[in-house]
Amino acid sequence: RLLETDSKSLRSVNGSRRNSGSSLVSSSSASSNLSHLEEDSWILWGRIVNEWEDVRKKKEKQVKELVRKGIPHHFRAIVWQLLCSAQSMPIKDQYSELLKMTSPCEKLIRRDIARTYPEHDFFKEKDSLGQEVLFNVMKAYSLVDREVGYCQGSAFIVGLLLMQVNMILRMCEPLKSLTECIISWWFIANFYNSFPSSFCYNGILNVFFFLPLLFQEHLPELYVHFQSQSFHTSMYASSWFLTIFLTTFPLPVATRVFDIFMSEGLEIVFRVGVAVLQMNQAELLQLDMEGMLQHFQKVIPHQFDSGPDKLIQASYQVKYNAKKMKK
């Protein structure tokens, strides 16, 4: 099966990167030697990846816990792919057929490509590899999911997936197009199959109906304040849902939330949302609409720059009734 051969190739790519790891890692850490902690975590994740089927069946809870602590950077690509358990994927030929077609959303997509991570090295150059691949995946998606087509915000999610595999994309043509094809499949598997209704502007209206219900329960005082100020959920939470916080927080913070999103689904977005509001409740209660808009735009995005652990811990303190939300 293509997926298997490919995950092997991904694994071997990861493996080879690991073996020559010290040179790669030295760019991020001062010393060329891995710390013991990092090494332990690599050994642990290496084992999880190699024995994935088994580990997932027998140690589901432990894997979840580990993901909540953050997947090591070099394992993200493979672990995300395993987590979304793409059982089958459109054959590469089908993907290249899609790219030959014309999508009604093409112009719209094209317009946003340069405006997705405009500061990031992989995407910032006009007609760069990053921009080309991002366009291809968004176009393929728009042809598969004709109802949604293209929804602003989704390119940030695909962009994050591409960042994780950009080393592979840079290698050689067969690997590039295969990886591109897989990325589009991750995306489709996660968003088209799992959350079709929440993943477009019309669908998100449902989310904006649920979210206030959750607030009413957890933050009654703030809920009343928002109501009295006509402060609508969409005014601060659009980016939470349309980009899974990728345009709300800096990437190191948002990527940690995204790890959990890949493993546990949309619930984490609600949890983090409530946690953010709880942590800011005292300030928000003192502010009017204008002040709140500015607080959400200027203060909250950088609240967790020192590390997302506090936010993730707080989000798991939130009592979340999954059954109730499903209704």
Place this chain on the structure above:
Amino acid sequence: MQKHNQKEHLYKLLVIGDLGVGKTSIIKRYVHQNFSPHYRATIGVDFALKVLSWDAETVVRLQLWDIAGQERFGNMTRVYYREAMGAFIVFDITRPATFEAVTKWKEDLDSKLVLPNGKPVPAVLLANKCDQGIDVLMNNGIKMDQFCKENGFVGWFETSAKENININEASRCLVKHIIASESDPVQSIEPDIIKPHLNSSKIVSCSACFKS
């Protein structure tokens, strides 16, 4: 700082128009006096504040609501439009399709929002990216005047966020019309394009809005 006899007006202004026409760039230019070709796509809504000393007695606080271009496809615009006093509708002169969408944006606006006196909110049309050297509009000024008249815009400007062209002027035009519609709630002023010669004492003229 504020003098005792100074009046402060607070106006909420909407900036709407198709995706990628330069709404965010216009606001950043107007509020922060700078430009970057690398702004991120706006998701949902962004917000900025601009304070103008209008005249010796008046300070104007503008709340600028930068609404994502794809919002038209959802029903969210309604909540953003609430209590707005004026709007800029922006299109990109290099892309005719964004001009064709202008009437849809105007209809969306007027169907969801009216002033307390029942009139539509003053709206100014911005033909953005005029630095790109495409002169279609310059030659079609009369057609544009006609378009504004037919679609109920109080004025139009060729703008460039990049070169800082006409953005302050467009804003002064819009604010002037808002103040006029406020001070004369029953008989709000006629757009100049209908009666450009109308310059009587009571009615604020907006001839400055239009290039001759």
